[in-house]
Amino acid sequence: MARGDGLLTHDLLPGEKGPQDACGVFGVYGPGEEVSKLSYFGLYALQHRGQESAGIATSDGQKILVYKDMGLVSQVFDEAALEALTGHMAVGHARYSTAGASTWANAQPTLGPTKNGTVALGHNGNLTNTHRLLELVAERLGEDRRDEMFSGGVTDTAILTALLGWDRYDTITETALELLPHVEGAFSLVFMDEDTLYAARDPQGVRPLVLGKLASGGWVVASETAALDIVGAVQEREVEPGEFLTINADGVHSQRFAEAAPKGCVFEYVYLARPDTKIAGRAVHASRVEMGRQLAREYPVEADMVMPTPESGTPAAVGYAQESGIPFGHGLVKNSYVGRTFIQPSQTLRQLGIRLKLNPLREQIEGKRLVVVDDSIVRGNTQRAVVAMLREAGAAEVHLRISSPPIQWPCFYGIDFATRDELIAVEHSVDEVRQHLGADSLGYISVDGMIAATEQPRSRLCTACFTGEYPIEPPVSARHLLLNQPVEVSS
Numbered sequence: 001m002a003r004g005d006g007l008l009t010h011d012l013l014p015g016e017k018g019p020q021d022a023c024g025v026f027g028v029y030g031p032g033e034e035v036s037k038l039s040y041f042g043l044y045a046l047q048h049r050g051q052e053s054a055g056i057a058t059s060d061g062q063k064i065l066v067y068k069d070m071g072l073v074s075q076v077f078d079e080a081a082l083e084a085l086t087g088h089m090a091v092g093h094a095r096y097s098t099a100g101a102s103t104w105a106n107a108q109p110t111l112g113p114t115k116n117g118t119v120a121l122g123h124n125g126n127l128t129n130t131h132r133l134l135e136l137v138a139e140r141l142g143e144d145r146r147d148e149m150f151s152g153g154v155t156d157t158a159i160l161t162a163l164l165g166w167d168r169y170d171t172i173t174e175t176a177l178e179l180l181p182h183v184e185g186a187f188s189l190v191f192m193d194e195d196t197l198y199a200a201r202d203p204q205g206v207r208p209l210v211l212g213k214l215a216s217g218g219w220v221v222a223s224e225t226a227a228l229d230i231v232g233a234v235q236e237r238e239v240e241p242g243e244f245l246t247i248n249a250d251g252v253h254s255q256r257f258a259e260a261a262p263k264g265c266v267f268e269y270v271y272l273a274r275p276d277t278k279i280a281g282r283a284v285h286a287s288r289v290e291m292g293r294q295l296a297r298e299y300p301v302e303a304d305m306v307m308p309t310p311e312s313g314t315p316a317a318v319g320y321a322q323e324s325g326i327p328f329g330h331g332l333v334k335n336s337y338v339g340r341t342f343i344q345p346s347q348t349l350r351q352l353g354i355r356l357k358l359n360p361l362r363e364q365i366e367g368k369r370l371v372v373v374d375d376s377i378v379r380g381n382t383q384r385a386v387v388a389m390l391r392e393a394g395a396a397e398v399h400l401r402i403s404s405p406p407i408q409w410p411c412f413y414g415i416d417f418a419t420r421d422e423l424i425a426v427e428h429s430v431d432e433v434r435q436h437l438g439a440d441s442l443g444y445i446s447v448d449g450m451i452a453a454t455e456q457p458r459s460r461l462c463t464a465c466f467t468g469e470y471p472i473e474p475p476v477s478a479r480h481l482l483l484n485q486p487v488e489v490s491s
Helices: 035-045 079-084 130-141 143-149 156-163 172-182 225-230 267-272 284-298 314-324 347-356 381-392 430-437 447-454 476-482
Strands: 023-029 053-059 064-070 089-095 110-113 118-127 185-192 197-201 210-213 219-222 234-238 243-248 251-256 305-308 332-334 358-360 369-374 397-402 441-444
Touching: 023 035, 023 118, 023 185, 023 197, 023 243, 035 053, 035 079, 035 089, 035 219, 035 225, 053 118, 064 079, 064 118, 089 118, 089 185, 110 156, 118 156, 130 143, 130 156, 130 172, 143 156, 156 172, 156 185, 172 197, 172 243, 197 219, 210 225, 219 225, 219 243, 225 234, 267 284, 267 447, 284 314, 284 397, 284 447, 305 314, 314 369, 358 381, 369 381, 381 397, 381 430, 430 441
Parallel strands: 305 369, 369 397, 397 441
Antiparallel strands: 023 089, 023 219, 053 064, 053 089, 110 118, 118 185, 185 197, 197 243, 210 219, 210 234, 243 251, 332 358
16 A cells, blocks of 8 residues: 555555555644644645544643544545634644554544543554553453443554543643553654643654744644644754653643663654654655665666656665766656555556556666666565566666665564565565566665664664564564564664
C-alpha cells in the first residue's frame, strides 16, 4: 500500500505492501488560535505517517469534543467539521494500524474517563508489553471493567487511555508519571484533559517528537518538524527520551519518568520521515543525499544516467550523481493523483501493474546504461516491475542501488513490514535477489555507510530491521516472527 494524498513515496504494484509507519501525532495549546484548523494542517503535513483514519479532539476548558473517521485528513474533515471543534487546545492523529484492526472504533484520538474529567490521547509507536498492561488494567480497574472495555478488541492506545483513567491520583500528571515507567516499547504520546496538554516519549526515543512555539505564544507538539513549519511554529527542541511535558496557562513544565537511553529509528532517515523534517538537528534530506553519495563510493558502475524511483529515491539519486559524476535524470513519470485505490484491477490490468503510478520516458531511457536508485527493497515485486518496464523502454543496462541495507528482521516498534518469510533478503543472497529482479547489478548501502549519513553515533540508533539487534525486548507473543533466530537486545 502506498502513501496517499499527494505524498506518495513508494510507488507500488496494486496489492503490494511497503513499509508503513504507525501514526502521526499533533497537539496544540493556543489560546486565541483556531486550534482545529492548526491541527488539520499539522495532520496534513503528517499524512505520510498514516492514511487509514484521522481525528481531532478539542477542549475549551470545560468539555472535550472529538471528530474522527476513516480516510485521509482531507476526506475526514471539511470546513463545517472544523468550525464545530471549538476551544483553545487540540490533539490530532493520523493512523495506520500496527496493533488493532483498521476500523472506526480504533481511530484516534481515543477518549476515556478520568477522576475529574476526560482524557483524549494520540499515540505513535507500538508497545511490547501489552499483555502486562492488560493485567495492570484488571488490577487497577477490575477484571469486569477490563473485559467490558476490550470486548471488541484491544489496541495499545486504548490500554493507555484506560490506565490514565485510574482514580488513585487526583491529576493526570500524577497518574501518567506513575504509569509511564511500566510501559515498554515505542511511544510518542500527545494527550490532553480539559485544561492541559501533555506529551511523553519512551526512554529510547524510537519515534520522533518535537516541541515548537507559535508566534502568539502558544505551543505545538508534533511527530515531525515539518508539521511545525506548516502551522508557523518555530522548533524549540525535541521532546527528550523519557521526558513528560505538561503545557497549560503556566507554560511548559518538564519532568522525567525514566533515564534517557536513545535509540532513534534509523529508518526514519531512510524512508519514514518527510525529507523536509529535521531529526537530531540533521535535515533528513541531507542524510538521504549523503546515503546516495556513500552508495556511489561503495558500488560504483559505468553508466550514462542516474535516475530515482520517484519520489522516495530522489535525494539518494541526487547524491549518487554528485559523487559519481554521472548525469542525473528522470526516467519515470509519476501520476501524482494516485493514492490508495479501492478498485481491484483485472488480471489483464494487474499485468500492467505499476503503470498506474509510473510510466517510462522512453527518450530518456532508450539505449542508456541506467543507475536506478530506490530507498529499500521489501518483497522486490515493485523493483522487478520497474526493471522490466525500463528494459521494455529500451534501456541498455539497469543497475539498482538501494540506500538502505537488506531488510531482514521484523520491527516491533511501529513499522509494519512484511513478515520475515516475505522479506526477499532473508532467504536470498544479494546476487539471487539481483537475478530475481532482472537487474544487471545490485548494491545495497552498508549499515556503517547508512549510519554515517545520519551523523548520529551508532549507539543512539535502532537498526533492528537490518541487524536483528533489538534495543527493547521484543514481545514474547511475537517471537515466532523471528523464526527461532537468536535475538540480541542491545543496552
